[in-house]
Amino acid sequence: MAxxxxxxxxxxxxxxxxxxxxxxxxATAEEYDVSARLVSRKLGIELRELENWICCGASAxxxxxxxxxxxxxxxxxKQAEEKGLPLAVxxxxxxxxxxxALHELENKDTxxxxxxxxxxxxxxxxxxxxxLKILADDDIAIPLxxxxxxxxxxxxxxxxxxxxPEVVNFDDAENPQTMERLMxxxxxxxxxxxxxxxxxxxxxxxxxxxxxxxxSYRILSLAKERGADCVAVACPMCHANLDMYQKDMKAKYxxxxxxxxxxxxxxxxxxxxxxxxxxxLNRHITNPLPMLRRKGLI
Amino acid sequence: xPDLKTIIPEPDNNLLSFVRTHTGQxxxxxxxxxKCSAGCPTAYAxxxxxxxxxxxxxxxxxxxxxxxxxxxxxxxCQTCSVRCPREIDIAQVMESLRLLxxxxxxxxxxxxxxxxxxxxxxxxxxxxxxxxxxxxxxYNLRSMHFFNNIKRLPSLFAKKKLHLIPQxxxxxxxxxxxxxxxxxxxxxxx
Numbered sequence: 001m002a003x004x005x006x007x008x009x010x011x012x013x014x015x016x017x018x019x020x021x022x023x024x025x026x027a028t029a030e031e032y033d034v035s036a037r038l039v040s041r042k043l044g045i046e047l048r049e050l051e052n053w054i055c056c057g058a059s060a061x062x063x064x065x066x067x068x069x070x071x072x073x074x075x076x077x078k079q080a081e082e083k084g085l086p087l088a089v090x091x092x093x094x095x096x097x098x099x100x101a102l103h104e105l106e107n108k109d110t111x112x113x114x115x116x117x118x119x120x121x122x123x124x125x126x127x128x129x130x131x132l133k134i135l136a137d138d139d140i141a142i143p144l145x146x147x148x149x150x151x152x153x154x155x156x157x158x159x160x161x162x163x164x165p166e167v168v169n170f171d172d173a174e175n176p177q178t179m180e181r182l183m184x185x186x187x188x189x190x191x192x193x194x195x196x197x198x199x200x201x202x203x204x205x206x207x208x209x210x211x212x213x214x215x216s217y218r219i220l221s222l223a224k225e226r227g228a229d230c231v232a233v234a235c236p237m238c239h240a241n242l243d244m245y246q247k248d249m250k251a252k253y254x255x256x257x258x259x260x261x262x263x264x265x266x267x268x269x270x271x272x273x274x275x276x277x278x279x280x281l282n283r284h285i286t287n288p289l290p291m292l293r294r295k296g297l298i
Numbered sequence: 299x300p301d302l303k304t305i306i307p308e309p310d311n312n313l314l315s316f317v318r319t320h321t322g323q324x325x326x327x328x329x330x331x332x333k334c335s336a337g338c339p340t341a342y343a344x345x346x347x348x349x350x351x352x353x354x355x356x357x358x359x360x361x362x363x364x365x366x367x368x369x370x371x372x373x374x375c376q377t378c379s380v381r382c383p384r385e386i387d388i389a390q391v392m393e394s395l396r397l398l399x400x401x402x403x404x405x406x407x408x409x410x411x412x413x414x415x416x417x418x419x420x421x422x423x424x425x426x427x428x429x430x431x432x433x434x435x436x437y438n439l440r441s442m443h444f445f446n447n448i449k450r451l452p453s454l455f456a457k458k459k460l461h462l463i464p465q466x467x468x469x470x471x472x473x474x475x476x477x478x479x480x481x482x483x484x485x486x487x488x
Binding site for chain 2: 026057072159173203214
C-alpha cells in the first residue's frame with residue numbers, strides 16, 4: 001500500500017483517500033456507503049472519513065445563496081487539504097458541489113471572499129474524485145469470487161458525475177463508459193441505451209413528483225425495453241427517484257416495471273463475494289432479491 | 299476591494315448586463331437555435347422554455363423572466379450548458395435569474411420548490427448535515443401539503459430507510475458560523 005509522503009502532503013497514485021460520505025449515505029442511502037466501504041477495503045483502498053464533515057449544501061444552497069453554496073464545500077475542501085490526501089466522494093451531488101467550488105475558487109476574488117466566509121484560507125490544492133472513478137480504476141485488480149454472469153445492467157450516470165466536463169473532468173458528458181467497463185470486469189453485460197446521462201428529475205420529488213415520475217419512468221422503461229435486469233447508479237438522488245416511485249409509475253403509466261436499481265458498489269460487492277445482507281440489498285423499495293435469485297447470483 | 303458582483307447578485311435594471319456581470323455569459327451571442335430547450339428535461343413543464351428565456355433576456359422582458367416557472371423548474375442538470383453551440387452556460391444563467399428573482403423579493407412561480415430548499419437548509423443549519431426526516435416534516439408543514447409522502451411511510455420503515463435520529467456532528471456549529479458570516483458579508487457588499 002502506498003505511504004503518505006509527508007514532504008509534499010501528496011501520495012502515490014494510491015490507495016489512501018480522505019472520505020466524504022455525504023448526508024444521504026448515512027441515512028436513506030446507507031447501502032451506498034456500506035457497500036462502498038466494504039468493496040474499498042477488499043480492494044486495498046483505505047478510506048479515512050473526514051471528522052465532523054458538514055453538508056455540501058446541495059441544490060438548496062446553490063439555488064438560494066451563491067456565497068453559501070461555495071462556503072460550505074470550501075470548508076470541506078479545506079479539511080481535505082489539511083489531510084493531504086485526495087478526497088473520495090460517493091454521492092454525485094456532493095461531488096458536483098465540491099468540484100464547482102474548486103472551479104470557482106480558481107478566481108482570486110472569489111477565493112478571498114469565501115476565505116472570509118469560512119474564516120480559513122481556502123486553497124484549491126485538493127484532488128476530488130468520485131467513488132466510481134476510484135473503484136473502476138484499471139490498475140486495481142478485482143478478485144472475482146462470483147462473476148455476475150448473465151446479468152444485464154443498464155449503467156445510469158445521471159447528470160452531475162459527468163456534467164459539465166470542464167468542471168467535473170470525468171469521462172464523457174454524453175456517452176460515458178466507466179461503469180460499463182467496470183460491469184464487464186465483473187462479468188456482467190452492460191446494455192446499450194441512450195438515456196444514461198438523462199436527468200431523473202433530481203431534487204423536485206417533494207414539490208413536483210409528477211416531473212420525477214415522467215423523467216424517471218422514461219429512463220426505466222427504456223432500460224427495461226433494452227433488456228436490462230437492473231439499473232446501476234452512482235448517486236443517492238438518482239437511486240431514490242428510480243427505486244422508490246415504481247408503484248406510482250405503474251399507477252400513472254400502466255406499466256409494471258419491477259426493475260431493481262442498485263448502487264454500482266453493491267454489484268461490485270456481490271461479485272467480490274459479499275452477501276446480500278452485508279450489502280444491504282434488502283433495503284431497496286424495488287426488491288432486487290428475486291431477480292438475483294433467478295439469475296443464480298445469490 | 300475585489301469585484302464581487304459575480305458572487306453576490308446586485309440588482310440591475312438591465313437584465314443583459316446583470317447576467318453578464320453576474321455570470322460572465324454573453325446572452326447576445328444566442329441565435330435561438332433551440333438546442334437548450336430540446337435537451338431540457340423539464341422544459342415541457344415550464345411556462346417559457348430556456349430558449350425563450352434567452353430571448354427574453356435579450357429583449358429585457360424582466361417580469362416575464364423573473365416571474366416565470368422556468369427559473370424554478372430548471373434542475374441544474376447542465377445539459378443545455380454542455381450542448382449550447384454558442385457556449386453559453388445557460389444553467390448558470392438560469393441560476394443567476396433565480397437568485398435575482400429572490401433578491402427582488404418576488405413570489406416564486408413554484409412556491410413549493412423554494413419551500414423545499416429552505417426546509418433543506420434549515421436542517422443543515424440545525425444539524426450540520428441534512429436530517430431527512432426533519433426535511434420531510436418541515437416541507438409538509440411549510441408547503442401545507444400535510445400528507446405528502448405519508449402513504450410511503452410504512453414501506454420506508456419496513457426497509458429501514460428512515461433514520462429517525464439525526465446525525466450528530468461538531469460541524470453543526472461550523473455551519474452556523476459560516477451561515478451567519480455569509481449573511482454578514484452579503485449585507486456588507488450590497
